[in-house]
Amino acid sequence: xxxxxxxxxxxxxxxxxxxxxxxxxxxxxxxxxxPRLLRHKELYGLTLAHIDCDAFYASIEKRDDPSxxxxxxxxxxxxxxxxxxxxYIARISGVRSAMPMFKALEACPDAVVxxxxxxxxxxxxxxxxxxxxxxTPLVQPLSIDEAFLELAGTERLHRDxxxxxxxxxxxRVESELGISISVGLSYCKFLAKVASDLQKPRGFSVIGKxxxxxxxxxxxxTTIWGVGKAFNASLEADGIRTIKQLQAMAExxxxxxxxxxxxxxxxxxxxxxxxxxxxxxxxxxxxxxTTFFDDISSHEQxxxxxxxxxxxxxxxxxxxxxxxHTVVLKMKTTDFxxxxxxxxxxxxxxxxxxxxxxxxxxxxxETDGTKFRLLGIGVTDLEGSxxxxxxxxxDQQATRRAQAEAAIDKLRDKFGKGAVETGxxxxxxxxxx
Ligand code: TTP
Ligand code: MG
Ligand code: MG
Numbered sequence: 001x002x003x004x005x006x007x008x009x010x011x012x013x014x015x016x017x018x019x020x021x022x023x024x025x026x027x028x029x030x031x032x033x034x035p036r037l038l039r040h041k042e043l044y045g046l047t048l049a050h051i052d053c054d055a056f057y058a059s060i061e062k063r064d065d066p067s068x069x070x071x072x073x074x075x076x077x078x079x080x081x082x083x084x085x086x087x088y089i090a091r092i093s094g095v096r097s098a099m100p101m102f103k104a105l106e107a108c109p110d111a112v113v114x115x116x117x118x119x120x121x122x123x124x125x126x127x128x129x130x131x132x133x134x135x136t137p138l139v140q141p142l143s144i145d146e147a148f149l150e151l152a153g154t155e156r157l158h159r160d161x162x163x164x165x166x167x168x169x170x171x172r173v174e175s176e177l178g179i180s181i182s183v184g185l186s187y188c189k190f191l192a193k194v195a196s197d198l199q200k201p202r203g204f205s206v207i208g209k210x211x212x213x214x215x216x217x218x219x220x221x222t223t224i225w226g227v228g229k230a231f232n233a234s235l236e237a238d239g240i241r242t243i244k245q246l247q248a249m250a251e252x253x254x255x256x257x258x259x260x261x262x263x264x265x266x267x268x269x270x271x272x273x274x275x276x277x278x279x280x281x282x283x284x285x286x287x288x289x290t291t292f293f294d295d296i297s298s299h300e301q302x303x304x305x306x307x308x309x310x311x312x313x314x315x316x317x318x319x320x321x322x323x324x325h326t327v328v329l330k331m332k333t334t335d336f337x338x339x340x341x342x343x344x345x346x347x348x349x350x351x352x353x354x355x356x357x358x359x360x361x362x363x364x365x366e367t368d369g370t371k372f373r374l375l376g377i378g379v380t381d382l383e384g385s386x387x388x389x390x391x392x393x394x395d396q397q398a399t400r401r402a403q404a405e406a407a408i409d410k411l412r413d414k415f416g417k418g419a420v421e422t423g424x425x426x427x428x429x430x431x432x433x
Contacts, residue, residue: 013039016167016204042187042208044161047152048277050184050192051132051166053145054201057121058087061114063178072111077101081393084116088201098390127177135169138277143383146196148189150277167204188273190225191215212271217244224268226261226321230406234258243269259413286324287378288312295334295371299364302375306363307356309377314352317379318409323348323388324379327358331366332374339366344381348388353401355379 013022015029016036028035053059057075062068072090076083083104086095093108105111125144132139135158138150151162158165166183173181182203184195191212195205207215221227221235221243238257240246246254246269254262267273288309296302317323325348329341341362349355359377392398 011039011041012043012161012163013037014164014167016170019164019167038163038167038204038206040206040208042210043163043185043206046185046187046206046208047150047162048186048188048192049149049151049162049166050186050189050196051147051149051169051181052184052196052200053128054180054182055085055087055091056125056145056179057085057116058090058114059179060121060124061117062087064120068112072108074101074104074108074111074113075116076104077113077115082390086111100393124177124179128173128181131169131172131176135165138279140277140279141383143387148192148277163206170202170204188271189275189277190268190273191271193225194223209271213247216269216271217242217247219243221246221265224265226264231261284382285328285378285380286313286316286322286382287328287330287376288316289330289374289376289378291332291374292372295373296375297367297369297371299367302363302367302372303360305375306359306377307352309375310356310359311352313355313378314350314405317350317385321385322382323350323385324355325349325381325383326379327355327362328378328380329359329362329366330374330376330378331363331372334371334373336373341366342380347390348381348383348385349379350385350388351402351405353405354389354398 011024013024014020014037015022015032015034016038017034018029018032020029020031022030022037022039024039026037029037058073061073061075070089072093072095073087074083074090074095075085081101083095083097083099083101085097086104086108090104090108090111093111095104095108095111099107101113105113121144128145129139129141129147132147132149136149136151136154139147140149141147149166151165154165155161160168163185166185170181170183173179180202182196182200182205184192184197184203184205184207186192186195186207187209191207195207196203198205216223219242220232221240222232223243224246227235235241246265249266251263251266254266256262258265290305290309296305326342326344327349329339331339333339343358343362345354345358355377389402391402
């Protein structure tokens with residue numbers, strides 16, 4: 001209670017470079033002169049953080065080759081010919097993730113282009129995660145370079161409130177890993193994530209409870225988690241552009257118009273988000289499997305089953321806004337031997353079509369006359385859906401199929417699951433239990 005009143009009355013503040021506490025009114029640190037002061041009324045009461053590395057792949061390459069320090073660097077040019085990321089110097093010229101490489105080089109002709117070295121980035125991601133776990137056991141990774149952390153209850157361990165612990169962490173990552181991070185600190189996941197993006201690179205932003213409504217009001221609806229291009233377009237068609245407009249609408253109205261998403265719009269637009277930070281351990285993979293009445297050895301009979309299982313997996317991924325990087329096929333023979341086959345994809349996916357086609361390739365090698373009693377398909381290496389299924393510049397067919405799938409999803413949302421059967425599943429249902 002006492003601390004609450006304290007934090008309301010006296011804004012907490014310290015220097016992010018040397019961590020010295022700062023009296024009000026100063027613009028530079030009284031100890032080291034740094035202008036990087038952090039001050040906020042709720043600074044010492046907030047415990048939920050989102051941490052995201054700055055220009056992650058590019059920062060690692062710059063770390064490993066100091067001659068790149070002042071040059072525009074683009075990581076990309078893999079198979080699909082798009083930018084994975086660009087350093088902040090290249091971003092000044094307009095280079096962005098997912099941009100076709102040729103466009104990026106038009107915008108920034110003197111950029112140094114480096115092919116991604118995933119193994120290296122995964123290693124750094126793991127090192128950072130281990131360091132996060134020194135702060136709190138409650139670390140929930142969202143992707144290779146970011147995670148949510150719940151720091152409530154860690155003050156005794158660190159002898160400091162979460163804000164200071166996080167600032168110390170940012171310094172530690174810089175000195176030990178040689179890359180920089182941005183921190184968002186708030187009372188809920190949604191705003192912590194928004195905050196970490198506000199001041200990149202080397203940012204540290206705080207969004208408190210008291211300011212949440214005003215902070216959100218002028219922002220576009222796309223700020224809200226789950227409002228992607230398609231949904232934004234339908235909101236725009238209804239004349240809704242800013243969160244302020246959502247704040248003025250009744251929950252019942254939003255739900256009537258947009259279903260479950262309407263409820264999310266209602267809550268998040270008001271800064272209401274009760275999702276807690278949890279360990280991802282429980283959901284390491286998403287899969288679906290089926291045991292047959294009669295053993296099956298024919299590839300043709302297995303295909304429609306694989307398709308409908310892939311659709312199940314995809315539906316669950318889409319529902320939870322997650323995607324998997326590796327497809328796993330599981331088959332059990334009649335003598336109860338298990339066969340599992342994996343393939344890591346270039347990008348995480350949540351599409352039934354990609355899961356199915358990858359599973360199909362894996363399955364082809366197994367259907368050699370062996371009789372099977374079980375078939376399963378799933379994905380692992382889960383992450384948030386933000387990077388899933390980028391348009392494929394080489395395989396235009398795949399992009400078209402992805403668009404078709406989005407259209408089918410829409411129809412199913414509207415008319416129910418059975419409304420659309422794909423050519424693969426049609427007529428394949430009665431073979432399964
Ligand atoms: P992000 O955190 O989205 O981007 P970033 O770390 O490069 O830059 P920022 O400072 O804005 O956070 O993604 C982390 C890494 O994931 C990024 O370095 C490269 C990879 N990535 C892709 O390969 N393709 C993509 O489209 C995106 C967005 C990221
Ligand atoms: Mg990042
Ligand atoms: Mg990220």
